[in-house]
Structures are given as structure tokens and as C-alpha cells.
Amino acid sequence: xxxxxxxxxxxxxxxxxxxxxxxxxxxxxxxxxxxxxxxxxxxxxxxxxxxxxxxxxxxxxxxxxxxxxxxxxxxxxxxxxxxxxxxxxxxxxxxxxxxxxxxxxxxxxxxxxxx
Amino acid sequence: xxxxxxxxxxxxxxxxxxxxxxxxxxxxxxxxxxxxxxxxxxxxxxxxxxxxxxxxxxxxxxxxxxxxxxxxxxxxxxxxxxxxxxxxx
Amino acid sequence: xxxxxxxxxxxxxxxxxxxxxxxxxxxxxxxxxxxxxxxxxxxxxxxxxxxxxxxxxxxxxxxxxxxxxxxxxxxxxxxxxxxxxxxxxxxxxxxxxxxxxxxxxxxxxxxxxxxxxxxxxxxxxxxxxxxxxxxxxxxxxxxxxxxxxxxxxxxxxxxxxx
Numbered sequence: 024x025x026x027x028x029x030x031x032x033x034x035x036x037x038x039x040x041x042x043x044x045x046x047x048x049x050x051x052x053x054x055x056x057x058x059x060x061x062x063x064x065x066x067x068x069x070x071x072x073x074x075x076x077x078x079x080x081x082x083x084x085x086x087x088x089x090x091x092x093x094x095x096x097x098x099x100x101x102x103x104x105x106x107x108x109x110x111x112x113x114x115x116x117x118x119x120x121x122x123x124x125x126x127x128x129x130x131x132x133x134x135x136x137x138x
Numbered sequence: 139x140x141x142x143x144x145x146x147x148x149x150x151x152x153x154x155x156x157x158x159x160x161x162x163x164x165x166x167x168x169x170x171x172x173x174x175x176x177x178x179x180x181x182x183x184x185x186x187x188x189x190x191x192x193x194x195x196x197x198x199x200x201x202x203x204x205x206x207x208x209x210x211x212x213x214x215x216x217x218x219x220x221x222x223x224x225x226x227x
Numbered sequence: 228x229x230x231x232x233x234x235x236x237x238x239x240x241x242x243x244x245x246x247x248x249x250x251x252x253x254x255x256x257x258x259x260x261x262x263x264x265x266x267x268x269x270x271x272x273x274x275x276x277x278x279x280x281x282x283x284x285x286x287x288x289x290x291x292x293x294x295x296x297x298x299x300x301x302x303x304x305x306x307x308x309x310x311x312x313x314x315x316x317x318x319x320x321x322x323x324x325x326x327x328x329x330x331x332x333x334x335x336x337x338x339x340x341x342x343x344x345x346x347x348x349x350x351x352x353x354x355x356x357x358x359x360x361x362x363x364x365x366x367x368x369x370x371x372x373x374x375x376x377x378x379x380x381x382x383x384x385x386x387x388x389x
Contacts, residue, residue: 030143033188037150039302040184044154046309047161047177053170054361055318056161057347058305060177064154065342066302068184071147075187078140079196087196089250093183093203098298100210102341102348104176107217109349109361112169114221196250 029077036070039063053112061105069094144192151185172216179209233272236284238264286386293382294339301344308345308364320349321360321368323375330355332387339379346371 046059072090079087155178162174183202190198218224232238245260246252281287308316323340327333333355337348340360350359365371 026140030140033140033143033147033191036184037147039306040181041150041154042306042309044157044177044181046305047174048157050309052318053167053173054347054349055316055363056170056173057361058345058363059309060173060180061341061347062298062301062305063309064177064180066298068180068187071184071187075191078191082194087250089199089247090187092244092247093187093199093206096203096206096210097180097183098342099338100206101180102338104210104213104217105341106337106348106350107214107221108169108173108176109347111172111217111220112167113350113359115167115169 025077025081029074029081032070032074032077036067036072036074038067039070040067043067054109057105057109061101065097065101068097144188147188148185148192151181151188155181155185168220169217172213172220175216176209176213179205179212183209232265232268234268234275236281237268241267281386283386286382290382290386293378294342297343297378301342304344305363316364317366319362319365319368321346321362321365321371323358323360323372325356325358326376326380327383327387329387332383333358336379336383339383340375343379346375 040063043059043063043065046063047056050056050059072094076087076090158174158178158181162171162178165171183206186198186202186205190196190202242260242264245263246256249256249260325333325336327336333351337351337358340346340348340358345363345365347361348358349361352358360375362371
């Protein structure tokens with residue numbers, strides 16, 4: 024039973040990590056690419072960590088919760104890195120953030136983000 | 139059952155790493171490469187934890203934690219460098 | 228009490244992290260972790276110039292649970308958007324006016340926005356009154372802003388008393 028649950032979390036985690044990386048590879052613009060890794064990959068790693076927690080707790084050495092630390096750390100830092108990367112992109116395109124108007128954007132087909 | 143799941147997850151993470159590597163090479167801009175590197179770090183954490191489950195050993199946990207720390211710090215350092223031209227002000 | 232335990236929640240989480248790192252509940256580790264949890268906040272208290280005041284600590288728990296649920300939903304949403312043809316996506320930059328008066332609360336809100344459905348925070352204005360958000364697929368800008376304000380900013384205002 025526990026094996027089944029562990030396997031489920033493993034497969035789901037792996038799939039989400041894969042989906043996040045597919046997003047990174049095929050979305051057309053940097054700001055859109057940010058969405059894949061910050062969300063899907065984080066949850067993917069979270070799923071694998073939950074599976075690890077279940078697996079090692081089911082062995083006879085007792086409860087194993089230290090994977091929580093890695094999950095917590097990733098949950099806190101992933102948005103920070105995403106925010107910094109977005110800021111860097113805005114900075115490199117010129118301007119300190121006020122340049123990007125709220126109605127700008129629209130799907131930029133390829134090419135616009137080349138520097 | 140568990141072995142099969144571990145192998146499926148291994149394949150997923152490996153393909154994910156290859157995709158990240160492709161983005162890392164292709165760019166086109168520097169923040170893209172930083173993002174690809176950051177994602178590679180996170181996927182490596184997943185790979186290490188998976189390897190720990192596969193081998194039945196908990197010793198890989200510390201390595202995973204340290205790689206997660208290094209990934210975050212290096213991403214911040216690279217972004218700071220691009221933003222300010224300097225890391226420590 | 229106030230003098231020797233300036234940040235009770237910080238101490239508690241330090242203790243928890245120490246025990247998780249060792250992955251043990253041995254009495255010696257509990258004692259050592261407890262001592263560190265008492266000592267470290269005393270040494271670092273000066274690094275927290277603008278410390279948030281917690282008005283309703285228990286509200287944090289419901290906020291975290293809601294956040295975990297939203298993260299799961301966010302992932303399903305983003306996974307669907309990624310696997311669909313990209314032509315249909317309508318990305319947009321949104322400027323969200325902030326009503327939070329505390330730096331720490333703003334950080335929590337920014338992280339929340341990045342982790343929840345289809346939005347990533349991109350830049351904070353210098354005067355800390357507005358936040359630039361990138362959304363992956365927007366129908367209605369006003370509705371997105373209203374949802375964020377209602378669902379995340381209101382509870383944070385209640386928790387941090389600002």
C-alpha cells in the first residue's frame with residue numbers, strides 16, 4: 024500500500040519536473056519560460072521528496088523527515104530566483120521596470136528577446 | 139513496483155536535464171542561460187534524491203541539500219552581476 | 228520574557244530545522260538545538276530593523292494550507308498551458324498596487340504570487356507601492372488583480388497587522 028503511494032508520488036514528481044523543463048525548452052519568450060521552472064519543477068522535486076520521505080519512513084530505522092528541509096528551501100528560494108531573473112531581463116532590455124508598460128507584452132513571436 | 143516507478147522517474151528527470159542543457163546552449167539571452175542553469179540545479183537535487191531511494195541510502199540527502207543551496211546562491215550571484223556589474227557592494 | 232526571547236516563532240523554527248537536519252529526536256540534540264534556538268535570535272536581533280508584528284499567528288496555518296492547495300492547482304494549470312499549443316497563450320504584464328506597509332509582508336506576497344497559478348512577480352517599484360507581475364494567460368486584468376488582492380493580500384494584512 025505504502026509502496027503504491029510512494030510509486031505514485033515518484034511518477035507524478037518526475038512527470039512534473041519533465042513538464043517544467045518542456046516549458047523551459049519550448050515557450051517562445053523568457054518571461055513565459057519563467058513559469059515552467061518556478062512552478063512545475065518545484066512541485067516535481069517536492070513530489071520526489073515526499074516519495075523519499077515515505078520510503079525511508081517505511082524502512083525500520085524510524086521516521087525520516089529531513090527531506091522536508093530541502094522542499095521548504097526550494098519553495099522559499101524558487102520565487103526569489105525567478106524574481107531576480109525577471110528583473111535582470113527587464114534591466115538588460117533597458118529601463119528599471121517603469122519602461123515596461125502594463126498593457127505592453129502580447130505574445131512576442133520569437134526573435135524579440137535576442138540580444 | 140517501486141523499482142519501475144524509480145526508473146520511470148529517472149527517465150523523466152534525465153530527459154528534463156537534456157532539455158535544460160539544450161536551453162543552456164541555445165540561449166538566446168543571458169538570463170535564459172541563468173534560468174536553465176537554475177533549473178538544472180533543481181533537477182539535480184531530484185536526481186540525487188532518486189538515486190538515494192534506488193540505493194536505499196540516506197547519505198545523498200546532505201549532498202542534495204548542499205546542491206540546492208549552491209544553486210540558489212549562484213543564481214543570485216549571476217543575476218546580481220548582470221544587474222549591477224558587481225556582486226558584493 | 229521579551230528580553231530573552233525576542234522572536235519566539237523564529238526560535239521555534241530554528242529548533243525545528245536543527246532537529247530535522249540531524250533527523251533525530253535524541254535528548255542531547257533536543258537540548259543543543261534548544262540552546263542554539265535561544266542564543267541565535269539574541270545575536271541576530273540587530274539584523275531585523277523592521278520586524279513584522281504578528282497579530283494573528285494562527286491565521287498563518289490556514290494561509291499555508293491554502294497556499295499548498297493553490298500551488299498544486301497552479302501546477303496543473305501551468306502544465307495544461309505548457310502542453311497546449313503556445314499560440315493560444317495571452318501573456319501580459321500587470322501592475323498590482325500594494326497596500327502592505329511592511330517589507331516582510333511584501334516578500335511573502337511576492338513569493339506567493341510567484342508560486343500560484345499563472346503569475347510570476349517581476350519587479351517591485353522603488354517606493355514599494357506597486358508590483359510588476361507577469362501572467363502567462365490572462366482573460367481579464369482587473370479580475371486577476373482583484374483575485375490576488377482578495378485571496379492573498381487581505382489575509383497577509385490580517386496576519387502582519389499592517
